[in-house]
Each structure stands twice: as C-alpha cells, then as structure tokens.
Amino acid sequence: MAKVSSKKPRYTAPIDPMPARVDPCLATLVDKPPRGSDWAYEVKWDGYRLAVHIEPGRVRILTRGGYDWTEGFPTIVDDARRLAVKTAILDGEAIVLNDQGRSDFGMLQRALGRFPSAVEAGAIVFYAFDLLYVDGRDLRRLPLRERRRRLEPLVAGREGAIRLSEEVQADGDEFFRVACEHGLEGIIAKHVEKPYRSGRGEWWQKITCKRRDSFVIVGFEPSTVPGHLGRLLLAARKGDDLVYVGGCGTGWSHDLSRELRNVLASIVTKTPAVSLRRKNAVFTEPVLVAEVEYRAWTDDGKLRHASFKGIRPREDEASVFELA
Template sequence: MAKASSKKPRDIAPIDPMPARVDPCLATLVDKPPKGPDWAYEVKWDGYRIAVHIEPSRVRILTRGGYDWTGKFPSIADDARRLAVKTAILDGEAVVLDDNGRSDFGLLQRALGRLPSVVEAGAIVFYAFDLLYLDGRDLRRLPLRERRQLLEPLVAGREGAIRLSEEVQADGDEFFRVACAHGLEGIIAKHVEKPYRSGRGEWWQKITCKRRDSFVVVGFEPSTVPGHLGRLLLAARQGEDLVYVGGCGTGWSHELSRELRSLLGGMATKTPAVSLRRKGAVFVEPVLVAEVEYRAWTDDGKLRHASFKGIRGSADEARIFEVVPTSK
C-alpha cells in the first residue's frame, strides 16, 4: 500500500509564477454604499497605495504606478521579512496616523521626506487589505472572501509596521455616516464573491465624505504676505492637454505656505501649461501634482470650495483627474 503523502495542500498544488507586478484593482466612486449580504466595508485610508512583494531573497515595495519605493518604507520592508510566508504579494495602503488614529496624508508626505518634518519614516504603517499571491499560488482568481481568509491569519493582531485593514459586515449607510462623523475620508465597499481584477470596476466602490482628486499645479498667486503662497492654480487632463480647473487658497499652515512658495518659485516659467491669463499669477512647469479636496464642480468646470491636502507626487507618478465635468 502506498504511503500517504504528508505534504500540505499548499505544497502539492500547482505552482503559479509570481507576477513581477500586478496592476491594482481600483474602486469606482459612487454616491452611496451598495446594499446586500455580498458586500463588506472598510475604512478608506488616506495614503499611498502600495504592493508588498515578499520573495525568497528580497522584499520589494511597489507603488500603484510600478515605481520601486522599497527604500522609502524601510520599516514595512523589515516587518515583511518577519511574516510566516515564503512568497507573497500583499495589497494595501501606506499611511501615517494622527493623534486620533486617523490616516493623515500630509503627515505621510513629511515622513517620506517631501517636506521638512519631525515625523520619521518608521511612523509609516501598511494596512493590508488583500492577498494576491501566497507561497506559489496566484490567489487573484479566488473570491475576495477566500483571499481574506488567507490574509487574516498572516497579519491580524499585529502592531508592527504591517497590520490588517479590518473588514466590517454592517449596514453600509450607517458605517458611512459614522466614518464621516469621525472625520475619516470615507469608506470602501467590496463584493466578497468577486475575484481580483486589475483596473477600475464596480466590484470595489468608494464613497467619500468629500470629493478628492489629484490635479496638476500649473501656477500660483503670491500672498500679500511676502514670501508666502496665496493661491494654487490647478489643471486636469483632457485628452493630451491640460485644462485649467480653478484654484485653491486654503489647506496649508503658515510654515507650509512659505515652503510651497519657495518650492514653486524655483519652477517658474514664462510659458503657461494652460490657456489662462491672470494678473499677478506666476506660472510653473507642470511637474507637481496636488491632492485637493473639494465639494463639487461649477457649471463652467471649476472646482468649488477646494482645499489643499498635500503634494501627491510628480506628474509621471500620480493619477491626474482626467475628465472635466460641465456640471456636478
């Protein structure tokens, strides 16, 4: 009689090649949470979307655009080496938490060294919310429910740099109301029976307490206070062109106003990136992307009640708002 194999199912399963990179699944913006037993909810984190690749001889941390930022997240890379896996790809968000436990994009930027800060890189936490690959198995074909069952034993209960983004089975409307009341950015709804699909789709949905997108900084207006910033001038993509969508004049501290004014002053150009004439404006090379929170759009395609939240990155790193609505 043949002796029964002592190997675990994971050991004898067909080996799938480990992807060098996976384009992330992106949530579609909707007005209200979906309903039904097949939907689960999570907090919408305010940080950088990254994928942690754990390989036999190294750990790689890749941004949504495919840039290798391993060196920017040393504490996450170190913690990844301690996980009880041989190979894995974890999908999630890198954040810095404020004193109230809320993710703060501005603090994250300072921890990454984009602006002067007392926040250290070690303060960055990675909240894992999906598992795409594990010990030779490509999990993307599995429903989210099964992927979460494999993810949770790996990271649940940890207090280091890698933690679990908790999934909530609740009434979506109530969870959204509570999230907004606590000053969070919003929530994410995910269909638990769907596989992982790269790109934007209806199986992941985001509901934000306020609208928030990335726009190219094309200029600024100086403040009446010497050396400070008065207003940022912003643009969105329309096809191959940039189109002016208005500006924002709030969202920065006195210190940050001076830092941004100095930074942008070094990027001044005589050739505007958009068709705009504005007395007193200083136009800059369209290389920086600002994260902006706003309430709505005006009928002529301008941002309403816009507030600066941080520099998202350079124009070749960040996803820039691509459609200019005529009304919202």
C-alpha cells in the same frame, strides 16, 4: 512479486509564476453604499496605495503607477521580512495616524521627507487589505472572501509596520454615517464574491464624505504676505493634454505656505502647461500633483470650494484626475 499500490498518485498543483507587478483594483466613486450580504466595508485610508512584493532574497514596494519606492519605506520592508511567507504580494495603503487615530496625508508626506518635519519614517504603517499572491499561488482568481481568509492569519493582531485593514460586516449607510461623524475620508465597499480585477470597476466602490482627487500644479499666485503662497493653479488630464480646472487657496498653515512657495519657486517656467491668462499668475513646470478636497464642479468645469490636502510628484501619473 512486488505488491502494486492501489493508491492514486498524489496530485501536485502547478506553481503560478509570481507577477513582477499587478495593476491595482480601483474603486468606483458612488453616492451611497451598496446594500446586501455580499458586501463588506472598510475605512478609506488617506495615504499612498502600495503593493508590497516579498520575493526570494528581497522586498519591493511599488506605487499604484508601478514606481519602485522601496527605499522610502524601510520599516515596512523590515517588517515584511518577518512575515511567515516565502513569497507574497500584499495590496494596501501606507499611512501615518495622528493623535486622534485618523490617517493624516500631510503627516505621511513629512515622514517621507517631502517637507521639513518632526514626523519620523518609523511612524508610517502599511494597512494590508488584500493578498494577491502567496507561496507560489496566484490568488487573484479567488473571491475576496477567500483572499481575506488567507490574508488575516498573516497580518491580523500585529502591532508593527504591517497591519490588517479590518473588514466590517455592517449596514453600509450606518457605517458611512459614523465614518463621516468621526472625521474620516469615507469608506470602501467590496463585493466578497468577486475575484481581483485590475482597473476600475463596480466590484469595489468608494463613498466619500467629501470629494477628493489629484490635480497637476501648473502655477501659483503669490500671497500679499511676502514669501507666501496665495493660490495654487490646478489642471486635470484630458487625453494627452492638461486643462485648467481652477485653483485652491486654503488648506495650508503659515509655515507650510512658505515651504510650498519655496518648492514652487524652484520650478518656475515661462512656458505655461495650460492655456490661461491671469494677471498675477506664476507658471511652474507640471511636475507636482496636489491632493485636493472639494465639494463639486461648477457649470464651467472648475473646482468648487477646493482645499489643499497634500502634494506628491507627478511621476505616479495614474493618480491624476482625468476629464471625460
């Protein structure tokens, strides 16, 4: 008579289907860092938020708004294939570091071919700060500390196009002070016990040294210097409409001023996207978005001390500032 084994059959956890896309978790802007041992901090990178999807036979790179930008990041795609995983979704930021070791959005745009450039595409680095899916397991329900525990062995210590965004256990106020002193954009605070939740919430918080948002370019004012840009005219979203919020006339070099003027001249329209009368205004199709750094809002809803930081196509609509 055959002997019956007393061992229980081995349980095999079900394999989770891999999401085609995950809406990103977005940080809420706050005035000062949260306190407590449940919070960890990271540098706030100045680049493009991306999700790297490693799938059987291919790698996809998706923007925050869900657009496929795989072709724009060949070095990240190549490096993703070398990671010791069969399938994965990495959440992070694509950046270019300048000579001071700080992320530079303008250099990133040049590396992507937005303007004539000496910055090569190979200079782009993807800093991964979260792991949402790996080898058949959806990790979004796990707390951040557990997701980070699984992320770090995959990318820590690497010097290629995919690297780890270091997490800092420190006093938030002190870390923020040091970040601003070193010319960084700010810091991100994340609650280590929370799962990954798409959309904006209090479990991720951003504290910026200066305010920075994205606005639709709806026109420009020419410079007194022929062929150059004097001022960008900007709008924010309000429901399905665009509302004029002022402009900016600083933040570009002499050469970039000319390049921007040429780009805008190619999309001039006679139909303004906003209700606005300005004597020297030249209106453009609302297809480009400006990254703008500013100090505050005026009482009449205009940007105060705005400075241009970069430009991007409007197709990634999720990044445009929305008025309440």
